[in-house]
Amino acid sequence: MTLAKTREHVLKIANQRYATKKYDPNKHISDEDWQTILQVGRLSPSSFGYEPWRFILLKDEKLKEAIRPFSWGAINSLDGADKILLILARKDVTYDADYIQHLVAEVKHKPYSPDSPQSQHFKVFQERDLNIQTTEERFDWAARQAYIAMANMMTAATELGIDTCPIEGFNYPQMNQFLAEHQIMDPKHWQIAVMVSFGYRDQPIKPKVRQPLADIYEEI
Template sequence: MSSAEMRQHVLAIANQRFATKKFDPSKHIDDEDWQAILQVGRLAPSSYGYEPWRFILLKNKKLKDAIRSFSWGAINSLDGADKILLILVRKDVSYDADYVKHLVMNIKQKPYSPDSPQSQHFKVFQERDLDIHTTKERFEWATRQAYIAMANMMTAATELGIDTCPIEGFNYSKMNQFLANHQIMDPEHWQIAVMVSFGYRDQPIKPKVRQPLADIYKEV
């Protein structure tokens, strides 16, 4: 594929990606495709490589039915999408957190100390540069990382001919309580950031309507 063809392909994928409102419930995602999408999420970039996310596939029908009353934005997906993915994020990522120590020592296979240059640099980055000091602010920071993973997974799905829909239309407080009550997450460390559905659309793609590039891009 030439460079020109590759550019056209990239733009075609961007135009094909569509926030699907109606899915075909009879169509199912091949497991190898699904595993590839999950790997893309796992490989997504995150600030300092601290991967503050967890992906929860909601398969149980009773659990799906239970969230309907407070998940208005997910109803169409619950009715037809093959996969409903909940993306949780840690709300306690800090330079001296046990989770960061675990990542550095057990995953990255490097020595850890809260006084190391890496730890102290992350501390300054969070506390001075981003002005992050509270649990809520750490959750919001982690959520921004999760959206990177979600976007990458949605693009990968589109490449595989799979449709998606990002979902924020639910009551966050009730969803967090639901996940805690059903022991799906430990609320001391986790909160839900966003949901995203995957499947095959049962509706035509509408042409994208966006602002002109000149209105959103500037060279200085």
């Protein structure tokens, strides 16, 4: 494929991606495609490589019905999407957190110390540069990164001919309480950042309407 054709393909995928409101419940994603999408999420970039996310596939039909009353934006997806993915974000990422020690020492296989240059750099980055001081601010920072993983998974899905819809239309306190009560997440460490559905649309694509590039881009 020539570079010109590659550019054309990239824009075609961007135009093909559509926030699907109606799915065909009779069509299902292959295991191979689903694992590819998950791997793309896993390989997404995160600040300092600290991966402050977790992906939960909601398969149980009783659980799906249970969240319906406080998940108005997910109703169409619950009625037809093949996959409903909950994306959690950590609320406890600090330079000296047990999670960071585990990630550095056991996943990245590097020596860990809260006094190391890397740890202290991260401490300054969070506390001074980003002015992150509270648990809620740490969650907000992690959630922004979870959205990067979601966007990458949505783009990968589109490449595979799979449709998606990002979902913020739900009551966040109720969802967090529900996930904690059902022992799906430990509220000491996690909160939900966003949901996203995957499947095959049962509706035509609407042409995208966006602001002109000149209105949103400038060079200085």
